[in-house]
Amino acid sequence: MRGAKRFGKCATMAAILFVGGCGPTATGPESLAESSQAVTQSTSFQDGVSPSTAYAGTRDAMIEEEDSNANHGTDSSLSASGDTPAGSGNENEILFQWDVSAIPTNATVRSASIVLTVSDKADQAYGFFELTRAWTERQVTWEQADSSHDWASKGADGAGDRNTALLGSIRAASTGTYTVPLNAQGLAVVQKWVSAPASNHGVVLSDKDHDNRLEVRSREYSTRASRPKLTVTWDLDGPGPVTGTTTYAGTCDGSGGVALDGTHFLNFNDESQTARVYVRGQASAPVQTRELNSALGLSSSDEADFEDAARVGNRIFVTTSQARNKNGVLQASRYKFFALDVSGTAPQASLQVAGVSSNLLKDMLDASNWNQPDATVISLLASRSRLSESTVPELAPKEQGTNIEGLAALPSGGLAIGFRNPQAGSSALVVTLTNPDAVIAGSRARFGQAIRLDLGGQGLRGMAWSAAHQAVLLLSGPHDESSGPFALWKWSGVPGVAPVKVRDLSAPSDSAPETVIPIPGTQDVQVLFDMGAHLVGGGECKAASASSQSFTDLIVRVE
Known part of the structure; x- marks a missing residue:
């Protein structure tokens, strides 16, 4: 028996703002004005189907507490449960991993989802969690990640085995195909897999408190369209300037900021x-x-x-x-x-x-x-x-x-x-x-x-x-x-x-660096300066008219 995993819920969104049509359009040097826009793409990873019929990059297996040394890396169906056999309190968990190396390492992940085919329903929510330890599909058990390495704690539940942040959850009231959108934490995990492929150890689907067993089809299942699938939407932005500094009009303060894409x-x-x-x-x-x-x-x-x-x-x-x-x-x-x-x-x-x-x-x-x-x-x-x-x-x-x-x-x-x-x-x-x-x-x-x-x-x-x-x-x-x-x-x-x-x-003079923004798809970093106290016409910038206010940045390459 192990610690409970709790799920959070987001509330209905309260208001809408549109960043469009409410400010002057900037003009500048033609070489900058023609900066390329990001092109959004979607790539699915499913054995025998996508990105091509030759793809065989999925790994999946079940680990079970009841038979703790059993390997289920070749089973055509896998199950998750907090009580199998019934009344035992023993768990089953499902491990998944997809090779996403077809996506460029400098891509920015915008959304991701996991698609599973449910063959035995469970009207209870099972959660996905990031695995942080390497495992081998045909060797993994409740006791061991592979034949040479034990889990830090049985059931891949120890420090270094998994992270506790919930990435998404599935609740299957009936059999059929279910799409699980990954939350913000899930997107960060997939982004890490893309940017640093060696960090990709997949996810585990589990919940110790549920007694209704969930069964899904595995990558070995004969119907290809029913196999586990990961879909990632991403874009590849053009590179920013390598070094340099720019002055931006309209405010004195670069107090906070994030990249919207490789250009904005x-x-x-x-x-x-x-x-x-x-x-x-x-x-x-x-x-x-x-x-x-x-x-x-x-x-x-x-x-x-x-x-x-x-x-x-x-x-x-x-x-x-x-x-x-x-x-x-x-x-x-x-x-x-x-x-x-x-x-x-x-x-x-x-x-x-x-x-x-x-x-x-x-x-x-x-x-x-x-x-x-x-x-x-x-x-x-x-x-x-x-x-x-x-x-x-x-x-x-x-x-x-x-x-x-x-x-x-x-x-x-x-x-x-x-x-x-x-x-x-x-x-x-x-x-x-x-x-x-x-x-x-x-x-x-x-x-x-x-x-x-x-x-x-x-x-x-x-x-x-x-x-x-x-x-x-x-x-x-x-x-x-x-x-x-x-x-x-x-x-x-x-x-x-x-x-x-x-x-x-x-x-x-009279300013300080206050914002750091990694430029997507590059090793370049943008630093914004807060220049509210910088002198403009003999007075502080923040006291000047809006037309006289400005702040600067610095672009540096970080290896």
Whole structure:
């Protein structure tokens, strides 16, 4: 008997925003204006069928607790159950793996689904989870991944055997064909398989609590169309510039952002609630803009202080600073965590608000919301937040108060939240969020653990997962208004593994690097600068007219 696996549900989406027809169209050098658009493709992987009838890249097997040394790698039907034989409490699990090497390693995965043919129904939801240990189809058993290696825990249930993030689930009330769309965590796993084929160990279908046995056809089944199938929708963007810098008009702040494709990026800033779409490398105004106030329940006089964003599949999570204002005043508008769902292609892409939470930091201060509560970190954050007090000047974000400026997807699922302030001693502080989809749907936030990172005594100023590098890219800098030092780092995303400095960064006067955006399909990385305090005409940029405001970026190659 093993630990329960819990499934989260996303709420109905609340509002729709269209990024199109609401801003000036930018113009620029012809060589940039003619940048190629991504072409979306769909590839299915099914033995004897697709991508061609010669494909034989599926692997599947059942492992069973009752006969723990039995191998079922050649069975034509496979079953999952939490109670087989009935009343025993013994489990059956199904392992699947598809060779996806037909997709280029620099492709960006946009959606993915698993198709199974059910031969014995089970009106209970069985979940898919990523396997992280190699296994051999004709040797794998409940006890062993192959004839030479045991599972860390029987049933592929130990550390290093599988990840616990749910990728999708199947509930079969009748026999027939079922398509299981993978969620954001599932897309991140498939993206990893594409970008780093050696990481592909497939998935396991299981649930220990179900007594209704689910049976599906395997890759050995005689009817080819009934065999397990993985379908991946992806695009291949053109490469961005190798090195260089560009000035973008319309705002002073590159506070947060994500890539929409190989040509366009979405920018958020910490002075207003406006999202802007720019053409990377084109020195001009945004090609589209959109105000987010009404969708987030804010007024035009509010300042949400957007700080960073993380894209997982077609969903973009965004966090504000979760901080007081510069005078130490508590303002509800600055404690938002929300998500936007992306559809269509840039620059005419649409963004749909998937949900908003105002309780991220509040939930973080409650130890019962943590899988591995760190009393020292929780106490530190509570003392630097003091959410019950309206005004505490010394807890301004660039003094001693909390200040979140980093957000990134993690390869194991969930998000990493990075703090500019406070630090845990001399280490930068990261907290993992395990259920971001559920949070924006209204559920209480669940946190995995606190992670301390050695960034040379600096805090975090930006974060992003890079599929091309199979690493979280980090920006470091002072917690206060000091003019540096700043640096770019790579980190595996694994607790206990130290980040590696890539390079020091120099910023324009009175500015700081605050956003890192991996350019899809390349090893190039875009760094955006927050230039709100940069002098324009003798005054700060953020105080200048909109027509005089601008920010710059830096494109660097990271090997």
